[in-house]
Structures are given as C-alpha cells and as structure tokens.
Amino acid sequence: MLERRSSIENELDIIAARRCAKEVAKELGFSTVDQVRIATAISELARNIVLYAKEGSIVVRALCEGEREGLEILVADKGPGIPNIELAMTDGYSTAGGLGAGLPGARRLMDTFRIDSQLGQGTTIVARKWKA
Amino acid sequence: MQQQVPILKIDDFWIASVQGSLHDQDVIEFKQALLSKITQPKSNGLIIDLTVLDVVDSFVTKTLIDIRGLAKLMGVPVVIAGMSPAVAITLVEMGLSLEGIDTALNLQKGLDKLRNPGKER
Ligand SMILES: Nc1ncnc2c1ncn2[C@@H]1O[C@H](COP(=O)(O)OP(=O)(O)OP(=O)(O)O)[C@@H](O)[C@H]1O
Ligand SMILES: [Mg+2]
Numbered sequence: 384m385l386e387r388r389s390s391i392e393n394e395l396d397i398i399a400a401r402r403c404a405k406e407v408a409k410e411l412g413f414s415t416v417d418q419v420r421i422a423t424a425i426s427e428l429a430r431n432i433v434l435y436a437k438e439g440s441i442v443v444r445a446l447c448e449g450e451r452e453g454l455e456i457l458v459a460d461k462g463p464g465i466p467n468i469e470l471a472m473t474d475g476y477s478t479a480g481g482l483g484a485g486l487p488g489a490r491r492l493m494d495t496f497r498i499d500s501q502l503g504q505g506t507t508i509v510a511r512k513w514k515a
Numbered sequence: 516m517q518q519q520v521p522i523l524k525i526d527d528f529w530i531a532s533v534q535g536s537l538h539d540q541d542v543i544e545f546k547q548a549l550l551s552k553i554t555q556p557k558s559n560g561l562i563i564d565l566t567v568l569d570v571v572d573s574f575v576t577k578t579l580i581d582i583r584g585l586a587k588l589m590g591v592p593v594v595i596a597g598m599s600p601a602v603a604i605t606l607v608e609m610g611l612s613l614e615g616i617d618t619a620l621n622l623q624k625g626l627d628k629l630r631n632p633g634k635e636r
Contacts, residue, residue, distance in 0.1 A: 420605050
C-alpha cells in the first residue's frame with residue numbers, strides 16, 4: 384500500500400511534501416503533467432498550513448477503485464479554521480496579501496476537492512486525482 | 516552570503532539561473548537581489564531561467580509578477596526562460612497568468628529576444 388505522510392511545520396516541509404507527492408504520483412504511473420499538477424496542489428495546501436495554521440499534516444496515498452487508479456491527498460490542521468469557505472475558494476481572495484490562487488487553483492488541478500473547516504478547530508481537505 | 520540563485524551580467528543583461536528547489540525565504544532573497552540589480556544603470560534586460568524548477572506555485576508566481584512590476588517601471592524587459600510545458604499548463608489551469616512577461620524556450624533564445632526585441636513573435 385503506497386502511502387506517505389508529511390508533517391508540515393515550515394518552508395522546508397513544503398518542499399519535502401511536494402517532492403514526496405511527486406514520487407508517489409510517478410510510481411503510480413501518472414503523466415508528467417499530472418505529477419506537476421499534484422505537486423503544485425500540495426505546494427499550495429502545505430503553504431496554507433504553514434501560513435495560517437502553523438502546523439499540520441499531509442498524507443498522500445494510492446487509490447484503487449474498480450478499474451480506476453488514483454491518488455488521494457489528505458490535509459489536516461488544527462489551526463484557526465476558515466470563517467467563510469466559499470469566499471476562501473474564490474479566485475483572488477486572500478487575507479494575507481497573496482494572489483488568492485492557492486485553494487481555487489488546487490481545486491482545479493485535482494479531480495475532486497472537499498474542504499471542511501470548523502472555526503477554532505481546524506481545517507481538513509480531501510482531494511483526489513484519477514489516472515487518465 | 517550563499518546565493519541560491521546566482522545573478523550574472525552578460526553585456527547589459529542580467530541573467531538569473533535558478534539552481535534548485537527554492538524555499539520561501541530563498542524566493543524572497545532572490546527577489547530582493549534581482550530588484551537591486553535591475554535598478555542599477557546599464558540594465559537593459561533581465562532573464563530568469565526556471566529550467567530546473569519542477570513546481571511553480573502561486574507564491575513564486577506572485578514574486579515573478581512583483582519583479583515584473585518594478586522592471587516595467589525601470590523600463591527593463593523581463594524574459595522567463597526554460598519553463599517546462601507541464602509547469603506552464605499547470606499555471607494556466609490555476610488561473611495564474613504571467614501577463615506582460617515574455618517567455619523563451621531556453622536561455623539562449625531569451626538572450627536573442629532581448630538583443631532583437633520585436634524580431635520574432
Ligand atoms: N489551512 C487554513 N487555515 C486557515 N485559513 C486558511 C487555510 N487555508 C487558507 N485559508 C484562508 O483562505 C484564504 C485563501 O487561501 P488561498 O490559498 O486561496 O490564498 P492565499 O494563501 O491568501 O494566497 P496564495 O495561495 O495565492 O499565495 C487565505 O488567505 C486564508 O485566509
Ligand atoms: Mg495559499
């Protein structure tokens with residue numbers, strides 16, 4: 384069972400997590416472009432943890448469902464949570480002077496994207512990518 | 516200080532070649548270093564070579580946009596060289612655009628572009 388977990392606390396962890404995700408994606412036989420899509424989504428989600436929640440974790444794992452093979456990203460933090468998810472998912476919305484492209488961009492790079500957040504408790508994201 | 520991104524000058528052109536994965540602090544230092552270069556006299560162009568970068572996310576994109584902003588004020592054309600097709604596709608899908616920044620397949624083509632502006636395209 385292909386599964387890797389990264390603790391995310393600082394900038395170096397962002398690089399490690401995306402390298403790790405890229406390796407898993409490659410091992411699963413994802414195309415080069417898909418590997419970059421997945422690694423970029425991880426980069427965005429990991430940076431959000433460092434910026435907004437201070438620490439959290441990212442798990443990347445293989446999915447097998449019937450004929451389909453894919454990859455799942457599980458992101459979890461116990462940070463402040465997101466008050467308005469719809470707003471946070473909007474292109475250009477940033478509370479930190481960023482481009483506001485991280486969450487909406489990561490959603491578009493993956494096939495499915497689910498985000499749950501509780502104020503004061505944290506945020507979890509589950510995103511999947513299926514092999515073409 | 517050890518520079519993650521060496522910045523060289525060829526003729527009056529600044530050339531910055533990213534050498535490996537950059538963490539956020541590297542990106543910030545890179546931007547500061549570049550800004551101090553292009554505000555010097557005899558700066559007629561800037562090439563940022565991203566050949567080795569396999570991930571360009573919104574943070575790096577924002578930095579490139581910031582650099583372009585100042586370069587534009589200074590009248591210095593900027594060329595991004597060596598961005599891989601996979602990275603370019605990913606940026607477009609994320610909705611990130613490098614509007615106003617010229618691109619070139621590699622460093623040599625980037626230099627050609629700066630030397631003969633308006634020749635191709
Ligand atoms: N894990 C998180 N915990 C708490 N708030 C978050 C989290 N992730 C995102 N947010 C909030 O959602 C907003 C939008 O996030 P998004 O990643 O789209 O943009 P950004 O981080 O502000 O800028 P960019 O990612 O383009 O550099 C953030 O500004 C922040 O307020
Ligand atoms: Mg972000």
